[in-house]
Amino acid sequence: MxxxxxxxxxxxxxxxxxxxxxxxxxxxxxxxxxxxxxxxxxxxxxxxxxxxxxxxxxxxxxxxxxxxxxxxxxxxxxxxxxxxxxxxxxxxxxxxxxxxxxxxxxxxxxxxxxxxxxxxxxxxxxxxxxxxxxxxxxxxxDNYIQDASYLSGIIAGAMTKSKNIGMVGGYPIPEVNRLMNAFVAGVKETAPDTKFQVAFIGSWFDPPKAKETAFAQIDGGADLLYAERFGVSDAAKERGILAVGNVIDTQADYPETVVASALWHFEPTLDKAIAEVKAGTFKAEDYGVYSFMKNGGCSLAPLGTFEGKVPADVMAKVAEKEKAIKDGSFTVEINDAEPKSS
Missing domain, CATH: 3.40.50.2300 (Response regulator)
Structure with a gap:
């Protein structure tokens, strides 16, 4: 935001x-x-x-x-x-x-x-x-779900055939940038030569604008879209290509389109605050850490209809990286810089 x-x-x-x-x-x-x-x-x-x-x-x-x-x-x-x-x-x-x-x-x-x-x-x-x-x-x-975004990128890299991915975001600010950059890093694990089209619509809730922006990226060769905003998956569905979701799980709404999603779980953040207020110990501290995967603040959504359609070796790599993230042996970079088309 x-x-x-x-x-x-x-x-x-x-x-x-x-x-x-x-x-x-x-x-x-x-x-x-x-x-x-x-x-x-x-x-x-x-x-x-x-x-x-x-x-x-x-x-x-x-x-x-x-x-x-x-x-x-x-x-x-x-x-x-x-x-x-x-x-x-x-x-x-x-x-x-x-x-x-x-x-x-x-x-x-x-x-x-x-x-x-x-x-x-x-x-x-x-x-x-x-x-x-x-x-x-x-x-x-803040929604520090870069861990799950990275894992979704690993899957996306395995699923793009054109090696051209479109990314539509709201605003180029840290909250959005870090997720896009983590996604890109994940894609490069499985498809290092992928090109990215990056666009921001200047709104947090304008599905028609996001959809039109996504259409332009599809016309530019993208065969998979990173749906940071509502409307992007609609464009992907209409054109028969894949999409990767963000924050919420929309696989049931787009069963033939959304191949993976990075989910944000706010429960650890809120539950910590509730406990601190009740104990009289609430203070000025950074609650962003409670969105990290190791704290239960984010996860990769179930693949749903894409179960078995993502190569087994790729899912093994996802499982390996997820374990490493949770045990602290691997850290996904938090990169708040504005991503650029490449």
């Missing part, structure tokens, strides 16, 4: 859930407030895009899982414009939410200012920047 993204405030929907019985009892006069660990934590999220968007959908999924376990009460706002973001954060803080989650790439300074004004509230925010001890209750995270 970028520093400079700007979204229009299209119908911001806020979902509110009634407080649980434990919270109601604690609020009754004369009763002492119980320890955080014994009651559901009030969590709010502020999203600049719809919860259906792949990046945000993983945060939303993890929050709903914690809610279903009874660990948190969860409310959220989606389609919140950057101009409105600070106000919504303050409203949730004033309403007594103890953990606020979101993605502040376009409103870094404002978000950290809000955190300073509410020192008793924990803020877990998607951010391109590092923790700041001057704002001890603000912890940044």
């Amino acid at each position: 970028p520093r400079n993204k700007v979204f229009s405030a299209v119908s911001r929907r806020t979902v509110l859930k009634s407080a649980g019985a434990g919270a109601a009892l604690a609020a009754m006069a004369g009763l002492p407030t119980r320890a955080f660990a014994q009651e559901a934590l009030k969590v709010a999220a502020v999203y600049t895009v719809p919860v259906e968007q792949q990046w945000v959908s993983r945060i939303h999924k993890a929050a709903n899982a914690a809610k279903d376990r009874g660990e948190i009460e969860y409310v959220y706002s989606e389609n919140t414009s950057n101009n409105d973001y600070e106000r919504v954060m303050r409203e949730y803080a004033e309403a007594g939410h103890k953990l606020i989650v979101g993605e502040v790439f376009g409103v870094e300074d404002a978000a950290r200012a809000v955190a300073r004004d509410y020192p008793d509230v924990a803020f877990l925010m998607g951010s391109s920047f590092k923790p700041d001890e001057a704002v001890p209750n603000f912890a940044p995270f």
